[in-house]
Amino acid sequence: MADNSSPVSGLAERYATALFELAEDDKALAELEADVGRFASMHDQSDDLQSFIRSPIYSAEEQLRGVSAVLEKAEIKGLVANFFQLVAKNRRLFAVPGIITAFRRMMAAHRGETTAEVTSAEPLTDAQVSALKAALKDSLGKDVALDARVDPALIGGLIVKVGSRMIDSSLRTKLSSLKLAMKEVG
Structure with a gap:
């Protein structure tokens, strides 16, 4: 795996590792991967969601409300919902695409x-x-x-x-x- 020296890639790797390890502890990797995949699909298909995630003008509360609405619409609950809500509370939504990529890479490595x-x-x-x-x-x-x-x-x-x-x-x-x-x- 290539080491990216970008602060955003390092941040994304840390968040993805935390998500992976939480799911690994709960033995819920398959369900978690499906939920992350649904969120990623929504992100990839919506220019509005991509703009919202990248925009620094929204407060933490607005980001939390927006992400919560997207998660509810996608019927994503549990660990993944809590994770993305935490990312929004911490004002780290800009790292979501990197987190998804890093998480998918970890899942693939886990499966060999x-x-x-x-x-x-x-x-x-x-x-x-x-x-x-x-x-x-x-x-x-x-x-x-x-x-x-x-x-x-x-x-x-x-x-x-x-x-x-x-x-x-x-x-x-x-x-x-x-x-x-x-x-x-x-």
Whole structure:
């Protein structure tokens, strides 16, 4: 696992470790992972939620009320709800994306998997996810957990990150390379 020296990444790692260890003690890792996944999906699909989480203008009380409403809508209760409410009370919502990523990495390591961050222009179908997992397993020799994200700006293709390795086959990158090459010719 790469060591990120950013204060936010260190903070996210500490929070994710605390969440993982609390769940490990309660033997509730599968349920916890599902709840964190639901919250992450809501975060990834809502520009408003992303803006709310990143914004420093809200007070701790407003952040707590907002996160509580999101958790209630997602029907997330128990340990995960308490955890994200604590993060809001401590005014650390900006670290939520990093916390989710770090937590998923810990869960994958706990299962003996490696995590691949996959960014696509459109949501991947179940068949595409299965084919990608199989290809990565053949390449890496390990089971792979996918952390899938959607970025329409890619236009097409994928960006796959595993550890410090990255494969960028996105149409956006190919067009940028072509544009650069054409500038050099003329």
